[in-house]
Amino acid sequence: GQNIDQPTEMTATEGAIVQINCTYQTSGFNGLFWYQQHAGEAPTFLSYNVLDGLEEKGRFSSFLSRSKGYSYLLLKELQMKDSASYLCAARINAGNNRKLIWGLGTSLAVNP
Amino acid sequence: DAMVIQNPRYQVTQFGKPVTLSCSQTLNHNVMYWYQQKSSQAPKLLFHYYDKDFNNEADTPDNFQSRRPNTSFCFLDIRSPGLGDAAMYLCATSRGVSEQFFGPGTRLTVL
Numbered sequence: 001g002q003n004i005d006q007p008t009e010m011t012a013t014e015g016a017i018v019q020i021n022c023t024y025q026t027s028g029f030n031g032l033f034w035y036q037q038h039a040g041e042a043p044t045f046l047s048y049n050v051l052d053g054l055e056e057k058g059r060f061s062s063f064l065s066r067s068k069g070y071s072y073l074l075l076k077e078l079q080m081k082d083s084a085s086y087l088c089a090a091r092i093n094a095g096n097n098r099k100l101i102w103g104l105g106t107s108l109a110v111n112p
Numbered sequence: 113d114a115m116v117i118q119n120p121r122y123q124v125t126q127f128g129k130p131v132t133l134s135c136s137q138t139l140n141h142n143v144m145y146w147y148q149q150k151s152s153q154a155p156k157l158l159f160h161y162y163d164k165d166f167n168n169e170a171d172t173p174d175n176f177q178s179r180r181p182n183t184s185f186c187f188l189d190i191r192s193p194g195l196g197d198a199a200m201y202l203c204a205t206s207r208g209v210s211e212q213f214f215g216p217g218t219r220l221t222v223l
Contacts, residue, residue, distance in 0.1 A: 033211060042202055042214035043155065087154065091209065097167055098209045102154035 002026045004103035006088050011109045012078055020073045020106045022088030030098055031091040032064050032071045037105065038084045046073070046086075075108075083110045115139070116215035118203050124221045125193050133188040133218045135203030144186040145212065146178060147202040155202055161186065190220075198222045 003025045012018040024032070031050040035043035049055055049064035049071060061074040073086055085105040091098050116137045125131040135144065142163050147155035159168045161180045175197070177189040190197055200219050204212040 030209075040219075042217050045211040045213065048211055097160075097162060099157060099160075100212070102156075104152070104154050 002090075002092065002101045004088055004090055004101055006086075006103045006106045008104070009107045009109070011111060012075075014078055014080060014110055014112050016078050017074065017076050018078060018108065020075070020086050020088075020108065022071045022073070022103060024069050024071070024088070024090045024101070024103075026069075026090050026092050026101055028093035029066065029069075029090060030093055032062075033089040033091065033100065034060075034062050034071075034073045035087040035089065036084050037087055043087055078110050080110050080112070083108060116203055116205055116213055118201075118215035118218050120218060121216060122219050122221070124223065125190075126223050127194065128192045131190050131193055131220070133190075133201050133203075133220070135186045135188070135215055136184050137203075137205045137213075137215075138184070139205055139207075139213060140183065141205035141207045141213070142183070143206045143208065144180060145204040145206075146176075146186070146188050147204065148197075149200045149202055149217075158188070193220070193222045195222050 006022045033048050034046040036046050037043040047062035054063045059076045064071045085107050087105045088103040089100040119134050145160040146158045149155045158172045175191050179187045200217045202217045203215040206212045
């Protein structure tokens with residue numbers, strides 16, 4: 001089956017660094033996405049990894065290890081507005097199409 | 113600004129009364145998706161259009177139908193809403209298999 005695991009909740013302090021882990025067991029893996037979702041709003045795209053290694057984009061970085069089925073999202077210099085749910089999604093080949101398998105999300109609370 | 117628009121943002125319907133949710137996009141993306149998301153759950157893909165090709169998820173109930181009359185518009189029809197269909201419905205678009213851009217969602221309440 002297709003499965004994605006990520007922690008349910010995390011707490012961090014403003015200005016700190018936090019790492020949100022995601023492990024996946026999928027067949028036909030074709031890339032890993034991270035999305036941010038504030039309460040009551042739609043997900044917004046943060047990052048995409050298809051090759052092993054680290055992708056840096058401002059305060060946010062994402063890492064992928066395909067051999068380990070593992071990714072993480074690194075948030076630096078945390079701000080209060082970073083309090084949100086962070087969704088990990090694996091893109092897989094499904095027949096003639098590709099689709100996303102979503103994790104349940106990690107709810108991050110940033111405290112002053 | 114190019115974007116994904118969903119109307120209405122909030123929809124209240126009665127048990128069993130058909131409802132249609134709409135999505136439009138100015139991104140000129142060829143793929144459009146409909147997701148259902150319930151509280152504290154991951155988005156659940158209902159179906160998607162790759163260009164004109166309709167792709168239904170195996171576990172999407174027959175109660176849910178979709179139409180895509182042109183590139184810019186896509187509709188979700190719920191023929192007989194039940195209490196369990198109350199959720200946020202998210203429309204998303206992508207260019208091919210690249211990242212998906214989401215609309216603000218329509219929150220459906222079933223009375």
